[in-house]
Amino acid sequence: MNILVFLDRWSNEQRAEFLVRVGSCLDRGFSLKEALLLQQAEARPTVKKNIDSLLRSLKDGHPVAHVLNEHHFSEDVVSYLHFSTHTGSLSTGFREAGNLLLSRCQRRKRMGQLLRYPIFLLWMVLIMGTIIVHDLLPNFKTLYDSMSISLPPLSLALLSFSAHLPQILLIFLFVSLGVIAGFFVLKRNMSYEQRLKLLISLPILSPFIKLGLTSSFAAHFGSLLKIGMAINQALDVMGEQSFHPFLKNESHYLQAKLNAGLSLSSVLARRTFYTKDLATVIVNGSESGRLGPTLVDYSQLLFNKLEQKLNRWILFIQPFFFFLIGGFLLVMFLSLLLPMFDMMKGL
Secondary structure, eight states: OOGGGGGOOOOHHHHHHHHHHHHHHHHTTOOHHHHHHHHTTTOOHHHHHHHHHHHHHHHTTOOHHHHHHHTTOOHHHHHHHHHHHHHTOHHHHHHHHHHHHHHHHHHHHHHHHHHHHHHHHHHHHHHHHHHIIIIIHHHHHHHHHHTTOOOOHHHHHHHHHHHTHHHHHHHHHHHHHHHHHHHHHHHHHSOHHHHHHHHHTSTTTHHHHHHHHHHHHHHHHHHHHHTTOOHHHHHHHHHHOOSOHHHHHHHHHHHHHHHTTOOHHHHHHHOTTSOTTHHHHHHHHHHHTOHHHHHHHHHHHHHHHHHHHHHHHHHHHHHHHHHHHHHHHHHHHHHHHHHHHHHHHHO
16 A cells, blocks of 8 residues: 555545545536636645545546545445446445445544544543552651551552553553564464454454444445346446445345245355345345345435444543553552551541
């Protein structure tokens, strides 16, 4: 990957707004070139340069999805644009891709706002803890030793922890490096499907990954069926693209199973990547003759459910941090106050 991507100041939020605005312009009858030129009117210099680059690539005959992929848009965004060129609704593809990216940016922003105050408190607690452990408690220990009295167990435990803190941090560093190295080894030696199966086996991540993958599959597959494509034709289109590895792999797998005589619903029911209800939705949509629209609606339902789950986790994180910080503060002050109480009793 070009290292210049890290210096690109076209933020994801600006990209999202750009995509939504282009989609709105296309809805009002603008051509793609006119819509892109219109976005340059009030854009910052960095964004103008990016749009100029987009226009040059489009002028050279590159497809929209390919151009956005070259400019480091996420695979979800690129796949939406790729499939929208096949469904004939480029404006919808731009708007949906922009809304998806905007939702992701807003979620990260909420996460940052929720964590800002707990992180500040944690920083203050670490400073206080350093002062207590390295200055106050050693003085208490010296005083207690001179009086032939032992410190309270909690204070001794905190002193012992601080004495072994360098070794603990060193072990943590080696373990972290080992985990990172193991991740890269697994990424190199495991296929995309094997890595997904490994992630799905993790209890906390599994529900989120299944909702995301099912929503993405249902949205893209459903949009192709919705315009009248046959199932095999839609799978061919999904398999031709290289922007979304999961959809590409799934299309080849599903085609092989369908050619072997299995039904689509029975194959999907046995796949661990999807929610349990997907097979039922496939059956109901096929029976009603509205499989495409049904899958698109189901995709939106899953996306909303994923948003709700993520919001609940975000709201849980802040109280959890406060609980940890409060517990740490309590331990520190008890380790400081207990020796003082013991000394007061001895007077």
